[in-house]
Amino acid sequence: MTARGAGSAGTGARSSRARTGSGAAARVGAAERSGAAARVGAAERSGAAARVGAAERSARSSRADVASRQDSDDGGSVPAPAPPGGPGGRRRHLLSIDDLGAEGIATVLRLSDRFVEVARRSIPKVPALRGRTVASVFAESSTRTRLSFETAARRLSADVISFSPAGSSLAKGESLRDTVETVAAMGVDCFVVRHGCAGVPAQVAGWTGASVVNAGDGWHEHPTQALLDCATIRQVLAERDGLAVDDVGVDGFVGLRVAIVGDVAHSRVARSGILALAALGARVTLVAPGSLLPPSLAGWPVEAVTADLDDVLPETDVCYVLRLQTERGAGAFVPSPREYTAGFGLTVRRAALLPDHAMVLHPGPMVRGVEIAAEVADLPRTVVLRQVANGVAVRMAVLFLLLGAEEVTGDA
Amino acid sequence: MAERERKLTPPRGGAFVPRVQVLSAADVHRALTRIAHEIVERNRGLEDVVVVGLQTGGVPLAYRIGQILGEMHDGAHVPVGTLDVAFYRDDIGIRPVLPEASTEIPGDLAGTVVILVDDVLFTGRTIRAALNALSDFGRARSVQLAVMVDRGHRELPIRPDYVGKNLPTRFDEQVDVSLDGVVLGDVVPR
Numbered sequence: 058m059t060a061r062g063a064g065s066a067g068t069g070a071r072s073s074r075a076r077t078g079s080g081a082a083a084r085v086g087a088a089e090r091s092g093a094a095a096r097v098g099a100a101e102r103s104g105a106a107a108r109v110g111a112a113e114r115s116a117r118s119s120r121a122d123v124a125s126r127q128d129s130d131d132g133g134s135v136p137a138p139a140p141p142g143g144p145g146g147r148r149r150h151l152l153s154i155d156d157l158g159a160e161g162i163a164t165v166l167r168l169s170d171r172f173v174e175v176a177r178r179s180i181p182k183v184p185a186l187r188g189r190t191v192a193s194v195f196a197e198s199s200t201r202t203r204l205s206f207e208t209a210a211r212r213l214s215a216d217v218i219s220f221s222p223a224g225s226s227l228a229k230g231e232s233l234r235d236t237v238e239t240v241a242a243m244g245v246d247c248f249v250v251r252h253g254c255a256g257v258p259a260q261v262a263g264w265t266g267a268s269v270v271n272a273g274d275g276w277h278e279h280p281t282q283a284l285l286d287c288a289t290i291r292q293v294l295a296e297r298d299g300l301a302v303d304d305v306g307v308d309g310f311v312g313l314r315v316a317i318v319g320d321v322a323h324s325r326v327a328r329s330g331i332l333a334l335a336a337l338g339a340r341v342t343l344v345a346p347g348s349l350l351p352p353s354l355a356g357w358p359v360e361a362v363t364a365d366l367d368d369v370l371p372e373t374d375v376c377y378v379l380r381l382q383t384e385r386g387a388g389a390f391v392p393s394p395r396e397y398t399a400g401f402g403l404t405v406r407r408a409a410l411l412p413d414h415a416m417v418l419h420p421g422p423m424v425r426g427v428e429i430a431a432e433v434a435d436l437p438r439t440v441v442l443r444q445v446a447n448g449v450a451v452r453m454a455v456l457f458l459l460l461g462a463e464e465v466t467g468d469a
Numbered sequence: 470m471a472e473r474e475r476k477l478t479p480p481r482g483g484a485f486v487p488r489v490q491v492l493s494a495a496d497v498h499r500a501l502t503r504i505a506h507e508i509v510e511r512n513r514g515l516e517d518v519v520v521v522g523l524q525t526g527g528v529p530l531a532y533r534i535g536q537i538l539g540e541m542h543d544g545a546h547v548p549v550g551t552l553d554v555a556f557y558r559d560d561i562g563i564r565p566v567l568p569e570a571s572t573e574i575p576g577d578l579a580g581t582v583v584i585l586v587d588d589v590l591f592t593g594r595t596i597r598a599a600l601n602a603l604s605d606f607g608r609a610r611s612v613q614l615a616v617m618v619d620r621g622h623r624e625l626p627i628r629p630d631y632v633g634k635n636l637p638t639r640f641d642e643q644v645d646v647s648l649d650g651v652v653l654g655d656v657v658p659r
Contacts, residue, residue, distance in 0.1 A: 171555075179606070183557060303571060460562075461566065
């Protein structure tokens with residue numbers, strides 16, 4: 058695992074360079090910003106990952122044979138230099154899947170199981186984050202992510218304040234930074250940020266003392282989506298084998314054949330998904346027309362890239378269908394939606410090529426008839442609604458890890 | 470066990486060094502049998518009784534009590550559940566709080582008599598959290614507390630209804646409870 062962890066860290070550095078490159082092709086200003094943000098994020102990242110990892114280790118080591126793990130605990134709990142002004146002198150962010158690493162992903166998934174159980178209760182609410190305030194800053198349209206985050210925060214008893222640029226002072230010409238600092242001054246523990254430009258959440262992290270969760274930034278990343286996808290895959294795998302989710306861990310991902318189909322170039326979901334799945338040991342194949350692939354895949358932890366969907370499907374355990382991101386200009390990269398469907402849509406005929414056990418995921422919103430046929434979208438193997446349901450539990454886990462499961466600073 | 474876990478978490482953590490065995494496995498079994506009889510005595514039977522073990526230390530004890538109750542009443546089925554109180558603790562943000570294991574409450578608790586089972590009663594904060602958690606599963610008719618060891622040092626007005634053993638301790642001592650016995654020891658800093 059150490060080797061894989063080191064590998065993925067290296068990959069992260071490389072792929073952030075690749076991302077900057079792809080941004081430059083489209084939007085010079087955005088590329089510059091994302092470059093700066095990537096550097097900020099990288100510095101932040103290693104610390105955050107270590108801290109989340111440390112919390113996990115302490116929980117596990119306390120279970121049984123303690124002595125053997127003491128050394129690593131010691132290493133993990135060395136406090137990182139805390140930025141001033143943060144609540145408790147500490148803050149953690151989830152800006153990229155790289156922040157977590159395989160161990161952190163496993164922690165989030167395990168914790169999500171607990172929250173899935175909470176959601177089944179007649180009163181699906183726990184007082185864990187009472188008195189904390191979560192601000193959702195969505196500068197891009199969103200239904201499920203925003204509602205999902207806000208539901209998650211409320212189910213943890215946190216207070217939620219939200220604003221979107223339309224109807225806020227941003228529309229009057231205030232800069233994002235001033236707006237964020239204004240909101241932060243009201244006492245916010247966590248910002249959930251979505252923005253059309255890559256790297257904005259990382260910048261917000263630099264402006265405030267609060268934790269920041271990336272809820273999707275441009276073409277860059279959408280880490281909680283990747284986490285909820287992993288949670289869904291893990292759930293389905295456990296059910297298939299008749300096991301309790303608790304018992305399967307994340308071993309089920311090792312060697313899992315995942316095909317990510319469609320608009321990879323414009324998809325932050327794909328970027329986070331690839332990083333998460335690869336970190337857990339899955340074998341990822343990209344299926345897309347050349348025009349919808351990023352200019353460079355150097356450093357992406359993918360097994361193969363192909364344009365022949367029919368060829369890949371029989372060898373696929375998880376088929377991840379992406380939406381054609383027409384609002385990011387993807388429409389200009391394919392001759393027509395019909396032609397795209399002919400080559401890369403998951404039609405009824407193609408769905409029949411999948412092995413019986415294979416599942417189909419889609420990050421939503423689905424455009425039926427383009428990337429996925431209406432009939433396929435309604436098949437039992439298509440687990441889109443479970444993804445949404447797991448989204449709340451996974452986001453509860455993320456918020457709890459960032460705001461709740463804090464480590465002691467000094468002697469308590 | 471549960472108590473030891475929290476104590477051993479960094480940065481205060483250390484290694485548990487056993488010093489004295491207070492109860493043997495047979496003693497623990499006898500104490501659980503007595504507690505089971507006391508439960509039947511106080512509640513005049515087993516009607517509406519649900520046993521809930523607190524994760525992680527109370528769970529094996531709860532299952533054993535459920536089993537003994539069943540044997541006493543010709544295989545009567547006493548529902549046994551588990552409860553992890555991590556999300557209800559008052560030390561979230563002060564020390565690492567992560568749920569250890571699953572919460573499985575058998576059905577709605579409204580109108581039931583809940584026997585809360587934990588290994589060690591110490592400050593009472595875990596029980597406070599458990600009482601809050603239970604109320605989210607319905608309004609129990611009554612909640613009774615069974616612990617294997619009451620070691621004193623309460624910080625909240627909480628008292629047990631059934632006690633395996635009263636064990637006066639120093640604040641910094643550790644008590645390790647399992648079905649194999651009760652051991653008193655110390656946590657030695659690294």
